[in-house]
Amino acid sequence: MSIENTLRSRSDNKCELCSSTENLIAYPLPHSPDETANCAVLLCSTCSDQIQGATEFELKHWRCLNDAMWSTVPAVQVLAYRLLHKCNAEAWAQDALDMLYMDDEIKAWADAGVADDREPTLDVNGVALAAGDSVTIIKDLDVKGANFTAKRGTPVRNIGLSENPLHIEGKVNGQRIVIIAAYTKKN
Numbered sequence: 001m002s003i004e005n006t007l008r009s010r011s012d013n014k015c016e017l018c019s020s021t022e023n024l025i026a027y028p029l030p031h032s033p034d035e036t037a038n039c040a041v042l043l044c045s046t047c048s049d050q051i052q053g054a055t056e057f058e059l060k061h062w063r064c065l066n067d068a069m070w071s072t073v074p075a076v077q078v079l080a081y082r083l084l085h086k087c088n089a090e091a092w093a094q095d096a097l098d099m100l101y102m103d104d105e106i107k108a109w110a111d112a113g114v115a116d117d118r119e120p121t122l123d124v125n126g127v128a129l130a131a132g133d134s135v136t137i138i139k140d141l142d143v144k145g146a147n148f149t150a151k152r153g154t155p156v157r158n159i160g161l162s163e164n165p166l167h168i169e170g171k172v173n174g175q176r177i178v179i180i181a182a183y184t185k186k187n
Contacts, residue, residue, distance in 0.1 A: 003028075007042035016076045017083075018064040020044035027051070029075055031112040041075050051083070062087050066096055074106045081110040088131045089162045089169060091176060098132075119165040127186045129168060131161050135184035143177055150177070155187070 001009075004026040007016075014021055023045035032039035049055040062083055069080040081100060087093035102110060120128040124138055134157045141150040156170035156179065168181050 003037045003040055004042070006037035007040060010037070010073065011042045014042075015044035015047055016041045016071065016073065017047050017068045017079065018044060018061070019067075020046065027079075029079060029113065031109070032075075033109065039075055041073075041079050051079075057086070059087055059090055063092065066092070069096055069100050074102075074109075077102055077106060078110040078113070081107075082113050085114045089160050091160065091169075094131060094158065094160055121161050121165045121168060121181045123184050123186045124182055125185060129159065129161070129181060129184075129186060131159065133159050134187040135159055135168070135170070136187055137172075137179065137183060138185050139183055141179065141183060143172070143175075146173075146175055146177065148173055150179070156184070 007026050008024070013024065015024060024042050025045070025048055026040050027043045027048055028035060028040045043051070046061065050057050050061065065080045065084055065087070068076055069084065071077055071080070077100075081097070081102065084093045084097045084100070088097070123129055123135060129135065134155060137150050137152055137154045137156065140152050143150055150172045154172055156172060158170070160169040162169055162178065166181055167178050168184065169176060169178055
């Protein structure tokens, strides 16, 4: 049986990420231990095109990862993990990553494909920040559109990174705001 036929049988002819039934293709995961169906996922053209960069990456579409990440298929877990990392500027994606559990071997496979080819986000001291870190605001910041000032010394826990390496996201006074990374210090 071919890889695609094996995947179609395993997934009941549905995209293993968003459950679409149209235009399905086999997608072999990069950085996989082998080239069998165990290291491939059946995807619809929408998911495949966005993953491969043929179309714009639409964060709204990837809410389907909240369900896909619970798959019992390791390849689906790995791809969901990698895509959640790509969406890590979104609070829902960070929450999903916090809940996701994988065996050590599968997590190592997933981490092998997490691309970190963008510039690092640095705090005031030049220390690299990562999603989930805690920082302290080092100067009073007027928050546009929120009618409050984020005071110096305010802790911000479980930060998110944005597409812009100069910015982070975090909750201050119960609101998720964008903060200039250079105005923070890693705890």
